[in-house]
Amino acid sequence: MHKTRYNALHLTVRIRPKGPLLIKAGGISANPALPDMQFVRTFHPDRGETVYIPGSSLKGVVRGFVEKALRTFDARDSWRWACPTFPDEAESCARRLQNETDTASVYRQSCGACRIFGHTRLRGRLSFTDFFPVEEVRTEIRYGVAISRLTHAVAHGPFEMEVAVSGTFEGHLVLENFEIWQLGLVATALAAMNQGLVKVGFGKNRGFGEVEVEVREAWVDEVVVNYHPERLRGLRAFVDNATAQAYGLFPPADLDLQNGPEFTREEPLGVYTRRVYGTQGWNELARLAIQAL
Numbered sequence: 001m002h003k004t005r006y007n008a009l010h011l012t013v014r015i016r017p018k019g020p021l022l023i024k025a026g027g028i029s030a031n032p033a034l035p036d037m038q039f040v041r042t043f044h045p046d047r048g049e050t051v052y053i054p055g056s057s058l059k060g061v062v063r064g065f066v067e068k069a070l071r072t073f074d075a076r077d078s079w080r081w082a083c084p085t086f087p088d089e090a091e092s093c094a095r096r097l098q099n100e101t102d103t104a105s106v107y108r109q110s111c112g113a114c115r116i117f118g119h120t121r122l123r124g125r126l127s128f129t130d131f132f133p134v135e136e137v138r139t140e141i142r143y144g145v146a147i148s149r150l151t152h153a154v155a156h157g158p159f160e161m162e163v164a165v166s167g168t169f170e171g172h173l174v175l176e177n178f179e180i181w182q183l184g185l186v187a188t189a190l191a192a193m194n195q196g197l198v199k200v201g202f203g204k205n206r207g208f209g210e211v212e213v214e215v216r217e218a219w220v221d222e223v224v225v226n227y228h229p230e231r232l233r234g235l236r237a238f239v240d241n242a243t244a245q246a247y248g249l250f251p252p253a254d255l256d257l258q259n260g261p262e263f264t265r266e267e268p269l270g271v272y273t274r275r276v277y278g279t280q281g282w283n284e285l286a287r288l289a290i291q292a293l
């Protein structure tokens, strides 16, 4: 089934630090001229050396949020549960399903988090690009100490931390072959991040990592067959009942957009039709998807 691409969501997202934000470069700097904890940098073909937010960092925090949310349900006969994640834990989906060869059955038996983010035996549906500055990102040096939990004395420090304090990063999220509940969970996670419930990077208990999240543009692609502008079809709407059962796909099959957001344009892309939403359109779409959870 997953050799076919039935639907896809593509989000252009902007992230702005609301306070200090530190995505740490690996290790402690050996160069005394550089701060002990540096913001991670990479070489960008157009911009040269630049700070950035690796997609893997964002994926990690979004996954963490989704897992916590799903553990509050713990309903193992559905997608509403999360495994212990670490592949060496016997209860993790990766371990439990390591000898399962049928793709449909691996998906059906995996927890809700793994059905979105994947594990070693299952390809994830959601991917994040790296996020690069689109408006100059200003960094500052902050000083910190680590306090020993045992003695309450300074265990380490003071050390220097390079934090981003203003500016805008932009990047993309892509969700492919998604079910409606997966759209709802991704929308929930982005809203939670924007509300400061999901913090990004280092120093969460120092109050670092609060960010503003703005979806600038959302593309929803669906195969053109049976396309209807007032319905947004999840994976279940594209497959027959037997396939839906084999994969354990859950209702709702689609979202009713009759009184929903208006797209800014509709583009024919051969076998797909793309609907393009602006920030407000996405916010309304997100609300509908969250309500359907």
Ligand SMILES: [Zn+2]
Pocket (backbone or CB within 6 Å): 082, 083, 084, 085, 092, 093, 094, 110, 111, 112, 113, 114, 115, 119
């Ligand atoms: Zn799992």
